[in-house]
Amino acid sequence: MNKNIRIVALCLAASMMISLAACRPQGQETTATSETTTEATTTTSAAASETTKESETSATSDDNGLPLKGCKIEFKPEDQRYHYDMDLKLDTSRKTIGGHVVFDFYNDSAADWDKLCLRDYPSLYKNPKNVGYDAGVKTHGEITEITNITDGRNNGKIEMTRDEDVSVVWLPLATALKPGEKMTLSYDFVATIPTVADRYGYQDGVYNVTNFYPILAEYTADGWSHAGFYSVGECFYSEISDYDVRLTVPEDMVVLSTGLENGENKRSDSKTITIHADCVRDFVFSCSQDFEVVEGDYKDTHIRVAYTEEDYPEYYGKTAEVYLKASIDSLRIFGEAFGEYPYKDLEVIIAPIAAGGMEYPNLIIITKDSYAAEEDEESQDQIIQLEADNVVSHEIGHQWFMGIVGSNSGMQPWLDESFASYTEYVYDVGVYPDKSDNERLPITFKDDSSDEEWKANMTESGYIPINRPYYDFDNQFVYITAVYSMGKDLLIDMEKAVGREDFYAIIREYVQENAFRNADQSDFFRVLYKYAGTDNKELNSLTFKYLDDKGQAPAA
């Protein structure tokens, strides 16, 4: 998810070309000597070469076992993936999505499972308070109906219960599922799609159908994870699965989804699309009868950008073209830095949603900014490019940090949001190599010590630790500033401490080690210190300032 860009974009829309340099943190005023070097070398930065030991331990060559630039990211073996088989129908008259699900999985933990936990997020829309709305929601949802829940091992029916948090659904098992044991769970469901401009909702002819079916929660060392839902933050946390979906929609609906369409069966007023997705954490789709689509390719990946024209066909058409280019650039730059995007499709939806953008496997949603359509052409172009460079790149960055490397987005939000925010910078360096560091976004607020909310969250070091669970931040402002802005700063400053190419190589190794599993922050720190060394004073001082547990770093 991306929130901060709204502030930036609105500033530009009002022709308030604020001085970005004035907002930059002090730590970034020093421009690395190799800042504008476009071609990678294995040379370490000045900071990282403080000691000879660091240059030995933070090498980027394959001699040291670090993956090379642009390396491939292999899918998890098929027998380790779960599998959802879904027959779905979008009912546009009732605004519901529902169908039959057959879910094959196994107990991937060392504990017996005497119950399962499903997450049912659409039920939260029954009460707008749950999802953070207090006005403007035209219709609220109903609690999702989940019926015919069956344990395939004995064809026994399962009686579900819900927590007070209605998104938490418990399925007691008559016979516990043993470690390694397989099971087929089947159920029917019908969920209401609220009429609201959101990542899950219907607005202006566009359906964003995400986090919509009851999905198995993640089992952790503390049991089933069922963190609370946040309208600004995230709580989504699931296992890598394959999906076979047959989706029935009105005949003239243009559908973009996770995975690849591999067939279509048309009837007089409806059609059923067959979709297969390999090795993803979720299945989502967006659709509209009014979607226009522009398309392009990067290597083996086909990219589609969908938008509705409304009253400004030229403006939205231009926006889609710029977003397509930013998508291709993102796949190229991130593929080289972190390992090649392993999927054959990427969908970019331009639609009205509350946040600046939202990420899902193979599909991102970028908010539709109708305010900009009435600006003069020069302002329009600036706004479109700014959103492409920051929101589109951020959400595509999530394909690596959320999609490929999963994490607990409620308990350790920095592992996906700080990293996705850092990818905005990586993109900026890749697309605009000649910019000076002072010309680069982001704007950060970490030195705004006059703010009372900020002060209340600060530690003695004068920073807000970013690696906290969502609920440990006092409010959305502090959460966004810490996890997005400061998290981005931390990773940029780590890059400067270690050296750009070395840091990319370390992240590549982190991605390779954790691809298609759920990582913990200790997985990142282990790789970081293994290859950057434990005696990099600059690095240690960063972790000391920014991280609650000092990033498990050695004493500074």
Ligand SMILES: [Zn+2]
């Ligand atoms: Zn994000």
